[in-house]
Amino acid sequence: MPSISQRGQDMPASPIRKLVPYAEAAKKRGVHVYHLNIGQPDIETPPSILDAVRHFNFKVLEYSHSAGNESYRHKLVSYYAKKNIDVNYKQIIITTGGSEAILFAMLSCLDAGDEVIIPEPFYANYNGFATEAGIKVVPVTSYIESGFALPSTEAFEKAITSRTKAILICNPNNPTGYLYTGPELNTLRQLVKKRGLYLFSDEAYREFCYEGEHLSAMQLEGLEENVILLDTISKRYSACGGRIGALVTRNQEVLDAVIKFAQARLSPPAFSQILGEAAVDLPDDYFNTTKEEYRKRRNALVERLSRIEGVFCPSPGGAFYAIARLPVSDAEHFSQWLLESFAFKGQTLMLAPAEGFYGTDGLGKNEVRMAYVLNVDSIHNAMDCLEAALREYPQSFSSKKAHNLSYK
Amino acid sequence: MPSISQRGQDMPASPIRKLVPYAEAAKKRGVHVYHLNIGQPDIETPPSILDAVRHFNFKVLEYSHSAGNESYRHKLVSYYAKKNIDVNYKQIIITTGGSEAILFAMLSCLDAGDEVIIPEPFYANYNGFATEAGIKVVPVTSYIESGFALPSTEAFEKAITSRTKAILICNPNNPTGYLYTGPELNTLRQLVKKRGLYLFSDEAYREFCYEGEHLSAMQLEGLEENVILLDTISKRYSACGGRIGALVTRNQEVLDAVIKFAQARLSPPAFSQILGEAAVDLPDDYFNTTKEEYRKRRNALVERLSRIEGVFCPSPGGAFYAIARLPVSDAEHFSQWLLESFAFKGQTLMLAPAEGFYGTDGLGKNEVRMAYVLNVDSIHNAMDCLEAALREYPQSFSSKKAHNLSYK
Numbered sequence: 156m157p158s159i160s161q162r163g164q165d166m167p168a169s170p171i172r173k174l175v176p177y178a179e180a181a182k183k184r185g186v187h188v189y190h191l192n193i194g195q196p197d198i199e200t201p202p203s204i205l206d207a208v209r210h211f212n213f214k215v216l217e218y219s220h221s222a223g224n225e226s227y228r229h230k231l232v233s234y235y236a237k238k239n240i241d242v243n244y245k246q247i248i249i250t251t252g253g254s255e256a257i258l259f260a261m262l263s264c265l266d267a268g269d270e271v272i273i274p275e276p277f278y279a280n281y282n283g284f285a286t287e288a289g290i291k292v293v294p295v296t297s298y299i300e301s302g303f304a305l306p307s308t309e310a311f312e313k314a315i316t317s318r319t320k321a322i323l324i325c326n327p328n329n330p331t332g333y334l335y336t337g338p339e340l341n342t343l344r345q346l347v348k349k350r351g352l353y354l355f356s357d358e359a360y361r362e363f364c365y366e367g368e369h370l371s372a373m374q375l376e377g378l379e380e381n382v383i384l385l386d387t388i389s390k391r392y393s394a395c396g397g398r399i400g401a402l403v404t405r406n407q408e409v410l411d412a413v414i415k416f417a418q419a420r421l422s423p424p425a426f427s428q429i430l431g432e433a434a435v436d437l438p439d440d441y442f443n444t445t446k447e448e449y450r451k452r453r454n455a456l457v458e459r460l461s462r463i464e465g466v467f468c469p470s471p472g473g474a475f476y477a478i479a480r481l482p483v484s485d486a487e488h489f490s491q492w493l494l495e496s497f498a499f500k501g502q503t504l505m506l507a508p509a510e511g512f513y514g515t516d517g518l519g520k521n522e523v524r525m526a527y528v529l530n531v532d533s534i535h536n537a538m539d540c541l542e543a544a545l546r547e548y549p550q551s552f553s554s555k556k557a558h559n560l561s562y563k
Numbered sequence: 564m565p566s567i568s569q570r571g572q573d574m575p576a577s578p579i580r581k582l583v584p585y586a587e588a589a590k591k592r593g594v595h596v597y598h599l600n601i602g603q604p605d606i607e608t609p610p611s612i613l614d615a616v617r618h619f620n621f622k623v624l625e626y627s628h629s630a631g632n633e634s635y636r637h638k639l640v641s642y643y644a645k646k647n648i649d650v651n652y653k654q655i656i657i658t659t660g661g662s663e664a665i666l667f668a669m670l671s672c673l674d675a676g677d678e679v680i681i682p683e684p685f686y687a688n689y690n691g692f693a694t695e696a697g698i699k700v701v702p703v704t705s706y707i708e709s710g711f712a713l714p715s716t717e718a719f720e721k722a723i724t725s726r727t728k729a730i731l732i733c734n735p736n737n738p739t740g741y742l743y744t745g746p747e748l749n750t751l752r753q754l755v756k757k758r759g760l761y762l763f764s765d766e767a768y769r770e771f772c773y774e775g776e777h778l779s780a781m782q783l784e785g786l787e788e789n790v791i792l793l794d795t796i797s798k799r800y801s802a803c804g805g806r807i808g809a810l811v812t813r814n815q816e817v818l819d820a821v822i823k824f825a826q827a828r829l830s831p832p833a834f835s836q837i838l839g840e841a842a843v844d845l846p847d848d849y850f851n852t853t854k855e856e857y858r859k860r861r862n863a864l865v866e867r868l869s870r871i872e873g874v875f876c877p878s879p880g881g882a883f884y885a886i887a888r889l890p891v892s893d894a895e896h897f898s899q900w901l902l903e904s905f906a907f908k909g910q911t912l913m914l915a916p917a918e919g920f921y922g923t924d925g926l927g928k929n930e931v932r933m934a935y936v937l938n939v940d941s942i943h944n945a946m947d948c949l950e951a952a953l954r955e956y957p958q959s960f961s962s963k964k965a966h967n968l969s970y971k
Contacts (some may be wrong), residue, residue, distance in 0.1 A: 156788045157728060157761045163671040163820030172629075172826060189842060200624045209617050214837070216608045216710040216804040223582075236816060251659050251806065254828040267697055269676055283827030290674055291699060320565060353565045396624040396833030397910070412571030418689030420662040425804030426616060428832035440787045514706065 162289070165203040166536045170511020177494035178505050188508045189504040189537035191525040194475065196198040197394040198445055198528075207433035208426050219425055221417040223401075225430040231401065234435045238361065240373040242386075246405055248413050249423045249431075251550035253359050253387030254319065254402035257272020257281065260321075260383045260402060261324075264353050270318045271355070274306055276512035276519055278329045278357070278476065293319070299480055299522065299531070302469035303331035305339040310427030311346055321353035322346070327360045327369070330524040331478050331511045332471020334364050346377045354378060357385040360474035362442045364448045369473070379405040388427075390475075392434045394446075397427030449475050452534055459538035463545060475527050476510055478519075480547060486510065489548060499543040502536060570697070573654050575690050576920020578931070585902035586913050597945035599933040602883065606801040606853055606936075615772065615841035621918045628831055629825040631657020631809075632955040635840040639809065642843045647767065648781040648792075654813055657831045659840075661767050661795030661808035665689065668729075668791045669696040671820035672761050678726045680829050682714055684886065684920035684927055686737045686765070699704060701727070702922030707930065710877035711739035713747040719754055728752070729761035735768045735777070737916055738920045738932040739886050740861075740879020741941040743770050752783045758906060770883035774856045777881070787813040796835075798883075800842045801853075803833030857883050860935040861940055867946035871953060881936050886917055888951065894918065894931045897956060907951040909951070910944060 157207050178188050216559060223349030228244035237418035250256040254310065257280075265271060267289030274296035297303040299364060313324070322343065327334040335343075347354045351455050376524045386436055387400035388402045402413055409484060452469070459466040465482030483489040497503055509522035579601055586596050630636065636652035643650055658664040665688075672678060675697030683702035693700045703718045705711040718732070730751065735742040743751075755762045764780030780790045797809035810821055859877070864885060868876040873890030891897040895916035900952055905911055917930035935942060 157672065157759050159671055159820045160674045160677070160728075162674060163817075163823070164737070166569070166670075168821060168823055169629075195625055197623065199622045203624075205619075205622075205624070209616075209619075211613075214607045214610075214613075215605065216602055216613070216802045221577075232839060251832070252828060255883075258828075262574075262695055263567055264565065266568045281828045282827075283823070287670055287824065287827070289894050300776040320568075338840070351565050388670040394624045394829060395626045398830065398832040408567050409571075412567045412574060415574040415576055415691070416695065418577040419695070420660060420666075421687045421688075424659070424806040424808065424832035424835055427832055455955045539928060 160449045162282050162286055164287050164402040167279065170506050174490055174494060174505065174522040181494045181503060185501065186504040189502065189533055189540065190239065191527070191529065191537055192505040193505040194526045194528060195395060196390065196475070196528045197411050197530065198448065200393045201434065201437055201441065203437070204392060204394070204430045204433040208430050211302045211426065211429055215388050216425055219422040219428060221422055222414060223247075223423050224428050224432070228427050230432050231434040235403070238371060240371050241371070242310045242403055242405065246410065248402045248410065248417055249418070249428060250402055251420070251423045252398040253357065253385055253389060254280065254284070254542065255494070256359065256387070256400045256402040257355075259411025259413045259416050260283045260385060261290055262382070262416055263284065263409055266319045268318060269320045270316060270319045271323050272311060272314050272319060273323045273514070275514045276303070276330050276509055277323075277514070278325055279511050281323065283515070291318070296365060296515060296518065297331070297333070299467065299469060299478060300504055303328065303333040303478065305335055307344065308342055308346060315350055315413050319350070319352060321355050323355040323357065325357040325532060326358070326372070327364055329360065329469070330476045330507070330509065332476045333472045334366060334369065336471030337370055339363055340370055340372065340375060343372075346376060347381050348377060352381065354382045355385060356382060357520045359390050362391050363449050363475060364473040365446070365447055365453060368473040381406070383409060388431050388434060392437075394427070394430060394434070397430055398424055425506055425507075449527065450532055451479070452519040452529070455534045456525060456527045456538070457533045459506055459535065465545070474526055477527065478522050478524050480522050483521055483548065486521055490523065492548065493544055497544050497547065499540045502540050502542070504540045506535040565789060566724060570694055574694050575687065576872050578658055579689050579915050582898055582902060582913065585899055589911060590903045593909065594906045595774060595910040597910065597937060597941055597948065599935070599937065599945055602798065602914040602936060604798065604801045604802060604883070604936045604939065606856065609842065609845055609849065610800045611845070612800060612802070612838045612841040613936060615786075616838050619834065619837055624833055627760070627830040627836060629830055630822060631655070631831050632840065635836050638840050638843040639884040643811070645826070646779060648779050649780070650811055650813065654818065656810045656818065656825055657836060658808040658810055659828070659831045660806040661797060662688065662692070662767065664766065664793040664808045664810040665694060666692045666794060666796070667824050668763050668819045669693065669698055671817055672791070673698050674720055676726060679729045679731050680719060680722050680727060681731045681922070683922045684738050684917055685922070686733055687919050689731065690922070699726070700922055704923060704926065705739070705741070707815060707875065707886060709742040711736065711886065713743055713750065716750055722847040723758055727758070727760060729763050732767065732780070733765040733767070733778070735879070735881025736785075737768065737771055737882055738884050738915070738917065739936045740882045740884045741776060742777065742880030744853045745778055748778055748780065751780075752786060753790050756785060758787065763793060764789045764790060766852060767795045767798050770964040771854055771857050771883060772881040773854070773861060774880040779884045781811065787944050790815070791817060796839050799844075800843070802835070802838060805838050806832055807839045857935065858940055860937070861885070863939045863942045864935045864946070867943065871950055873953070884932055884933050885929050885935065886931050888950055891929055891956065894929050899930065901952055901955065905952050905955065907948045910948050911952070912945040912948045
């Protein structure tokens with residue numbers, strides 16, 4: 156009998172999804188579950204862009220160009236121009252979700268055994284793509300005490316080896332919500348320039364910044380050859396299921412490599428490219444409404460968390476995530492317990508244990524990520540549950556006492 | 564300045580697409596180009612399944628399950644049952660095109676440095692996915708003289724090393740159109756069983772068999788742990804742009820690995836899953852019409868080719884491709900010349916040089932692949948062009964004389 160590959164074994168299971176069976180069981184028992192665990196926004200996809208898909212008029216669902224429809228790529232030039240990102244359409248390759256942009260960047264720039272440095276905690280699926288590409292992820296720790304600000308130059312320098320080819324950031328950050336500042340980006344600029352590294356910049360949450368303006372890595376001077384922008388429409392327009400993203404760079408050698416990976420898989424999905432193209436025409440104030448809604452949710456979440464004893468949650472500057480430290484010793488155990496053994500007024504909440512977002516073993520064990528993708532009322536209800544749960548959670552499992560892991 | 568990866572450099576450019584600039588130039592000169600070079604069918608996508616997409620009624624374009632919508636997977640069980648393939652929905656993982664099914668199978672079953680044996684000529688993008696996965700493709704040659712029948716057991720045995728983990732077939736075959744027989748599949752069955760290998764079976768063209776019935780690798784007895792079916796709706800329903808495929812296997816360990824790769828990229832595209840699900844409900848005779856159309860085209864193509872002096876083209880039993888040997892010494896040069904320097908009544912044709920479908924250097928140099936994805940009239944026009952072209956093609960480039968490669 157043939158055996159599966161080592162990388163098939165090494166491939167990490169999704170830390171976000173592994174509690175799903177417990178949530179399903181809770182729902183079968185009639186418990187309402189507030190999903191703060193996953194970045195699936197409840198915001199409606201703009202009806203006009205869904206209509207654009209409804210009104211397609213082709214008769215043959217053909218392959219598109221491997222780099223995506225030219226009309227869409229031209230449109231995106233104007234979208235990026237509004238964001239002060241100056242690119243031409245040949246510098247944009249449409250990908251199947253931001254996911255594929257990440258994978259293509261890794262495959263094109265790094266060989267198996269090469270290293271990418273990522274501030275931790277980080278989006279867990281970076282691990283997955285790195286495993287696919289045979290790349291080693293080297294974490295550099297950011298800390299909840301400083302609100303997950305960029306680690307110091309020294310910390311990055313210490314992590315760089317002869318195999319380091321790239322630094323990957325997510326700005327604003329998933330899972331921390333941290334929005335990198337101008338000085339921080341300048342630090343990165345100097346670092347990648349000095350060490351001849353790529354800077355992969357995942358800007359999936361660009362439109363959702365609550366404190367100050369978003370600065371794109373594409374705006375950093377002198378990094379034309381270094382920066383690869385990883386983008387997606389998933390969060391921007393609440394269009395996660397469309398699986399449309401983009402890889403954008405001014406580095407022609409990288410574009411030449413990426414297009415070969417793109418050609419192998421033929422083309423990105425057709426219907427969602429129509430949606431993406433229509434989205435560029437949304438009125439300029441579209442994001443204001445959405446952003447204000449997220450801001451309210453963030454404020455509600457952070458304010459409620461700040462009132463719970465033993466909980467610490469720095470207010471995130473962007474995206475729609477926050478990481479909170481809880482007064483428990485094992486947040487995964489607590490999250491499972493919330494689904495298996497707890498209910499408050501017939502309700503509970505689902506959290507993402509933060510441990511899975513760290514590359515360093517042992518970090519984040521008492522932290523959880525919360526996605527504020529539910530409306531303010533739901534967030535209040537979920538916080539009512541959390542408050543009650545932390546009161547009720549057996550002392551033996553709390554941070555003050557060692558807990559019995561056999562429960563897991 | 565950072566450099567791109569070795570695999571980025573090694574990644575093969577698409578042999579089908581590299582003549583595209585010459586075709587574009589021909590069109591700019593006003594020459595009509597018959598595209599026999601690419602497997603993009605002109606058959607209309609069934610209007611009812613396009614309508615199913617138009618009539619979606621969700622308000623949020625959400626992620627689907629990483630394995631695809633459960634309703635779709637259940638539907639596919641009934642599709643496969645009609646094809647005498649007995650599987651349950653948990654054994655089906657929806658992928659982003661057949662492309663992703665191929666990549667997931669390679670990643671899950673083979674490690675970097677492992678080998679997959681593929682009868683050549685083969686679908687050129689297998690090379691691309693193998694390069695992504697760091698896998699070595701070991702070709703075993705099939706020959707035009709035998710109509711590209713399966714190579715002998717001895718040839719396979721000779722190619723097997725300690726690193727061999729899988730044999731990959733495409734049935735019916737792209738690019739040869741060959742339909743594997745029961746005895747041939749039985750040969751493979753014994754081989755993979757004896758040597759403990761995976762059998763990857765790409766059955767993208769299952770519905771288009773003109774001589775006899777299609778036999779799926781999933782029907783081979785005793786291979787529950789060995790067979791991975793790689794599937795797609797692209798050709799089946801003329802839905803190439805949808806990017807919906809499936810990986811199907813009864814091997815639970817493989818499913819467990821594949822789902823982790825699937826989770827990393829979150830989900831397959833949403834709109835096209837609706838299309839795929841609706842397609843299962845097409846009337847049973849849907850394929851008859853399409854198949855008869857392709858049969859007519861095949862007959863027209865092969866019959867015309869058989870009348871051209873010096874051309875040899877075995878009649879393909881399935882898919883919509885044929886490989887022909889031409890009386891030229893360099894089919895790529897000829898194909899480029901057709902686009903650059905030739906026209907007959909203001910028309911020419913675009914061919915896919917077969918060399919790019921071979922893994923062994925030097926094979927297929929005087930062969931081309933033709934996709935009969937155009938209607939019978941167009942095929943006749945294209946054959947008129949080919950006849951005239953072979954008369955007009957400079958003697959110095961014909962197979963009887965050495966040609967000056969500086970032309971390239």
